[in-house]
Amino acid sequence: MPQIDADRFLRDLNELRRIGAYKTGVHRPTYSSEDMESRRWLMERIAEIGLDPSIDGIGNVYGRHKGAGPHLLAGSHIETQNYAGWLDGALGVVAGLALARAGLPVDVVAFADEEGHFEGGFLGSRSILGLLPDDEIDRSRNRTDGIPLRDALATAGLAGKPRMQLEKGRHKGFLEMHIEQGTQLEQAGLRAGVVTGIVAIWQWRITIEGMQDHAGGTTMAERRDAGLAAVRLLAMIDQEFPKVCGERSTWTCGRIAVEPGAPSIIPGRADILFQFRDIDVAVLERMERCLRACVQESNRRERTTATLLNISKSLPAPCDPAMMAALDAAAEGLAPGLWQRMPSGAGHDAQYMARAMPVAMLFTPSIGGISHHWAEDTKEEDLALCCRILGDAAARFLAE
Template identity: 75%
Template sequence: MPKVDTARFLADLNELRQIGAYKTGVHRPTFSPEDMESRRWLMERMRECGLEPTMDGIGNVIGRHQSAGPHLLVGSHIESQNYAGWLDGALGVMAGVALARAGLPVDVAAWADEEGHYGGFIGSRSFIGELSDAEIDRLTNRYHGKPLRQALQEAGLAGLPRIAMEPGRHKGFLELHIEQGTQLEGSGQRVGVVTGIVAIWQYRITITGMQDHAGGTTMAERRDAGLTAVRLLAMLDERMPMVCGPRSTWTCGRIALDPGASSIIPGKAEVLFQFRDVEETVLARMAHCLEACVQESNRRERCTTVLEAMSLSKPALCDPAMQAALAGAAEQFAPGAWRHMPSGAGHDAQYLAKRMPAAMLFSPSIGGISHHWSEDTKEEDLALCVEVLAEGAARYLAG
């Protein structure tokens, strides 16, 4: 059985959180000085445990094990959302380093921009060959508009080759992550063996009415795009529960009204709406519900609504053999205190799963909080989960 130095693992995590520290969390946006400092810091930790680290032209840091194999690939990401938590992503990367230090034949990866400052999962997508130069040319930062090419230049990455997956090198990919929810904490359990990663179906809803004066236009004459948007969203919230699954979610992430002034009736509304589930049949039902609600809105309202699908990803089911290895390890270290569960968030593992067996392990999140600087997990749960991950990796490699 591999022996993990949990004290060193926790010390590494706490040292990493000092880079870009913000309150009790971190602020390490992709390709910021803090992000690049953390990547260089990680490369030193990789060297210390015998890995050969490289940072590539998209910012991926990959530490290669020097044994003959078979190898596992273990990792996550170390950049953060703005003013966010210290564990989201970093936990999975430092767990990989801990497994390498324990003598397991693992390559460790810190993928670039999982958080989507420039495009979402560009590091893991680059590794599996799904990020083209043309896409890199057109991507910009969603917060301040900086072109990705400029960011790579400023970070010292321009012109470096991008590392591609080496066929046959890896038996599978493992990612340890905080749950970012309350299922484990609420049930008093300490480990989650992930069954699959949800698909996210993202839509743009554009509603066109008539911009007009808020005082001079009677209520009967109005074509108010804002009110139409509100009524459509209320209809969706009423009808989605009739077609969803037990862990489906749906979210209106943005409502933009044009021109957005208090004394002007909005002539246009743009809504970003998404839903998530791990079952494709459920996703199809939810899509049909959305389409029906838009159709009903166009029948009732004086404004015209157009629905546009922006991205329709596929669920990624975790590999059964890897799940079984993790489940056996969870029962060994936390008998009766673990569960099978889906991931409601997207992760790099869903892209690696397109090219190799992949699985995930969840640790509890205190209060379910994530993407916020107060995100946290008990140290004893972090230590337990890295031990479960190591034992699961050893079992899978031996299988």
Template identity: 65%
Template sequence: MPLDTGRFLADLDTARRIGTYRTGVHRPTFSAEDMESRRWLAGRMAEAGLEATIDGIGNVFGRHPGPGPHLLAGSHIETQNHAGWLDGVLGVIGALELARAGLPVDVCAYADEEAHWGDFIGSRSLIGAFSDADIDAARNRHTGEPLRPKLEEVGLAGRPRITIDPTRYKGALEMHIEQGTQLENAGLRIGVVTGIVGIRQFRIIVTGQQDHTGGTTMRERKDAGLTAVRLLGMIDQEFPRVCAERSVWTTGRVALEPNAPMIIPGRAELVFSFRDLSSEVMDRMEDCLRRVVQESNRRERCPAVIEEIGRSEAALSDPAILAAFEGAAEALCPGAWQAMPSGAIHDSQILARVLPVGMLFVPSIGGISHHWAEDTKREDLVLGMAVLAEAARRLLA
């Protein structure tokens, strides 16, 4: 059956109205608005002839009842706080439209990709990598509320959790907004994702001496905040010598104690991360980071210690899926697409542990995402849908 792009856009608009915030959406995981959107989606899946289930961790899964071979397609439906209307849900409604067009596709909205309650709890659960002990340990990152009572509150406690059988699928597809400016700046309309970057995250603790800002001379001071600032300056100076063209790094947290205007900071905590598609490049960056901390300790009065607190490996796109996306893009928008890595992380990175995966990007206006002003031209949404469907047909042929 042909695609119905009007229906595809109408469903995106309907989802946008569940939790509307300005021109975006506020639909954090397991909020009332999020649960409403999951029930709405399950209804749309059932109308499409899929066997629809909301499982015990919140995944909304629509199983195609017909013969294979099958594809798995989807993304997430919850949002960051006060954020955009397309991040995640585009891939879910795109996957649903594949099924409505008659393709043998299982559709899934993977729960909590936005990490309100943990790291990829939905997709990890689907591949059997999120245990009951993980549920007990999970907390809301904003409030500290435990996950298990929340599941009971929203009516998910006691429901079985779905685990996928990898032998059912030829691969997993995910359409997403770019969340960057590469496509727009190049005047292109489609990005074929070559892989999803890995991330390494570290906590750096600088210890000084808390003291009075007036009575302590500059010669005597052990200012942890000042040492932390200089250390970050050294990182920013040294990383360009070892990074690759698309490497990025971020200090996402700087916390001073006691963080008072009349007290010299006695402690500084930094949370620092970097991303790249190449493990070799990230090894160089990690070695550089550790050498910078070592050099800081040689120079400074306040010692610093470094601890790794998170690591995810890069996931390369499957060659057959990559070829299908490239062929579809060239057929439908010749010369208006490019191959590119994903600098953001996605559920496909988790699914890649057990399935071949591939992703497709459409442009983000101004590169804006995780903000209510996030948007994409409607003609680019329609083109992305068409490329996704053509690639799926090629893979299933």
């Protein structure tokens, strides 16, 4: 079993959380000054371990192991959601450092913009696989302030840098350690979760066109209120989806924006961002058919017109059986009876890496299930234990 320096692992995590600190969490959005400072910090740690550090034109930080293989790739991302937690993403990158420090033949990576601050999301992991074309970079804007991605890259000092490509055949597999971002492990009194697969996320934009008009002078019978039509459509979807969804399906309306958004004006337009998730494509297809039927029924009932546009459809990513078996054995050896297999309800860079190599993920418990919030946390003893499990599993898999 590799000798994981748990104290140094925890110290690195706590050093990194100070960059962009916000309350007990972190605010480190992609390409911000705090994000770029954290990438420089990471390159220094990579060099200290003896790996070759580099950063590419999309912001991926890479630490290349200098010795012989077979090699593993380990990492995640280090930008955060706005005013969010200190472990989401950072945990996987710092765990990769810990594995390399223990002498394992591991390349360490921090992908850019897994959190999707820019349209398209997963910029780094898609770019390294050759799945991010230049014209998408040209079109992409920051979801919060509308800044073009090209401008953000220039401000961050990345313009003109080449984008690295994954070295084919170099890696036996990809490992990502992550917080659960849910309550299953904590509620069951368990300390680790071996991930069986990563859900697909299907994202949609629903646009509802009505008629902007005066809130006092227009009678209720005359109105074409896009705002109320949006609310009724979403209520219909929430009523119908349980009839077609799977056991672990989820659906979310992340944004409803009405125009012009004034208290005395009937909304003439509503813009909705909606998504659903599952690990089974057949379930996703049933949910899509239900969504389309709800939009059609809305158009029959309402005096407004709803239009449905698909934004993206990712693929579910099953984890590799041999890598899961290595994690199973490591977890049982270090935490007998205190672990389980479980799916991931969140998206991760691992789902893109699965297109190029075997992947596996290990979950630590999340206190209260909180994530994407500054109160996100995990017990340090669970973090240290799971890093040891990850190291043991990496050694087992490499020895096969």
